[in-house]
Amino acid sequence: MTSATSTIVALATAPTAGAVGILRLSGPAALEVGRRLAPSIPVEPTPRHAYLAGFVDAQGRALDEGLFLYFRAPSSFTGEDVVELQAHGSPRLLQLLLARALEDGLARPAAPGEFTRRAFLNGRIDLTRAEAVADLVAADSESAVRAAAAGLSGALTERVRALEEPLRSLHADLEGVLNFPDEAEGADEDSEARVQVLRARAEVLLSEAGQGRLVRRGARVALFGPVNAGKSTLFNRLVGEVRALVDDEPGTTRDALEARVEWNGLGVTLFDTAGLRETPGRVEALGIARTRELLAGVDLTVLVLPPGTSESDAERWRAEAGATDVLVIDGKCDVGSETLGAPRPRVSGLTGEGVDALRESLLSRLWGGGTPSAVALVSERHADALRRAAEALARAESASRLSTLEVVSGELALALEALGELSGTSASEALIDAIFQRFCIGK
Ligand SMILES: Nc1nc2c(ncn2[C@@H]2O[C@H](COP(=O)(O)OP(=O)(O)O)[C@@H](O)[C@H]2O)c(=O)[nH]1
Ligand SMILES: [Mg+2]
Structure with a gap:
């Protein structure tokens, strides 16, 4: 050092x-x-x-x-x-x-x-605030700026402290009972309930890691579906400029195109993919292989179907789209008739009909309720430490019913150590090195 x-x-x-x-x-x-x-x-x-x-x-x-x-x-x-x-x-x-x-x-x-x-x-x-400095410098959307600023003013620090401090005093109480049974008698009485509260708190914070990821690197959304469904036209409409080639010859789009937009402050990377059909040409087949790879890594896939697609065909396409979250819509709604069966959202890339509504439903699918504003920016590193803390607390919880006080206290010590990595109170030299390596010179 x-x-x-x-x-x-x-x-x-x-x-x-x-x-x-x-x-x-x-x-x-x-x-x-x-x-x-x-x-x-x-x-x-x-x-x-x-x-x-x-x-x-x-x-x-x-x-x-x-x-x-x-x-x-x-x-x-x-x-x-x-x-x-x-x-x-x-x-x-x-x-x-x-x-x-x-x-x-x-x-x-x-x-x-x-x-x-x-x-x-x-x-x-503390460490989470130091990391917020790097986040703020790297922020490339309004929500990322706001979340980093909240981190800088101690939003995450506060919430980690709200876990760490009661955990520390519970641990001290149990150690007191173990080491000085006479003086500390009864200090472990409500330990099971206290552990439960802390575990729930850790899990709530952990559940925000997904939103933190979205804010930090932006959401990834892919348009997918059969050839000629109107994906590229819709892509251009969503991006607000002509980026993708559009033609009525099937298989026009071969490479996946990407464009970055910002909706309600949330950074979104949109991908236009090659359409799928039964007997593609050779180059097109490569594009299709790429499509499958890409779909595996996005947060949400929009399946665009030609108007009049039957429910069974829609199901088949849905299976093609893979395991990620899929939103199914009907494209070219200006020409298509209403599809029978379950009504799907109708969009026309050509006229713009339904595009605003589509944007809204994409956002709420990605984000859940509310708009992307100041969230606790839980990073992968934070999530990892929180996960270990929550697991140790879960084990402490069952140990408080089934096992000895020593075991409970041992698990609490592990949870404390994991939380200490978050705030920096028990972070190793190597971890600190790794964190500050992300920064630029002069910061
Ligand atoms: N009427 C109508 N035609 C569309 C619409 N979107 C695309 N098209 C036409 O359908 C053809 C294929 O469109 P494209 O966007 O390339 O489809 P992709 O293969 O799914 O990317 C082109 O001739 C477009 O002009 C739409 O919303 N309405
Ligand atoms: Mg296309």
Whole structure:
């Protein structure tokens, strides 16, 4: 591990031309190095004050003029002394400033995520909030931004704490009864009920992992069905521009096309696939193989049927669509007559009829009730830890009926450890490394 007493420096803005470029320093020598770049700054600058200063090279020649900010430890993002230089956003200029900051050997380049890592190690933020920082930077839809912002303000942290703290005190009570049976008598009385409550809480949080996944990477929706059902036309209509080739010659679409849209703040990747028919050409057959592969990985498949498809044919197509969630609709409803039997939603990609309603039902199928707004952004990592905690709590629950207090307490300790990985209180060095590797340099 890198020594937390070294001073680190990095550019905090993207290496492209922009209005402002930021150089960030953190560590005991941050002020010293910052003042070498900006000699007009007083030896003891006022913290959190924006100074207008000239930035110079080692010979004192002007490089730029900008803002100088000083945050004194521990009242900074990292908990250490932090200096930020806000210069003009020229990538070459910023390289010169960075080189100058490194020149005297008082600071070294920061590793990816090292600023945030220091904030975590210095107890400024817990692990779930540190991860929310990375989520916010990576957010590519409104719902992802809102969910990450909620995480940043501690939404997930709070809910993990609401599990971890009562769990810790229950565990302490049981250990008390085990170790000091006389003093702690009766502290284990309602332990079964207490375990039940905690298990339910862990499971509710775990159940939000699916929504977290949707928010984080967007929903994946594929259009599927027989050739000439009007899939590509509908795809173009849903995307709002002509992306897919449309023709009445069957088998026009061979490669799966994809397009990214945002509905009600939720990022959605739409796929238009090759249609299926009995005797395809060779190239088309490859497209069909791809279709099957793709359908296995989407969140929802929209099966588009030509108007007038019988209920039994619809069933056959439904089976073709595979195991994922399938929404069956009738396409080309402007020409088709009402299908007998179970009425399916009717859509026309050509006229746009039924398309808004289709979008709504796709969203509610993907999301359930309500609109995608601030959910607890439960990641795969969180879900894994929650699952282990919930399993240990379930075992503790049955042990509290059937087994000894030692066994119950042992399971609670396992649940605590799993939750500690979430909040960071018992996260291993390797886990912390893996988490901060996701970050960019300067974050
Ligand atoms: N009347 C009508 N024709 C459509 C509609 N959608 C597609 N078509 C026509 O049906 C043919 C096949 O359409 P396409 O979108 O390529 O179907 P795909 O093979 O399922 O992708 C083309 O000639 C389209 O113009 C629709 O909603 N109404
Ligand atoms: Mg097509």
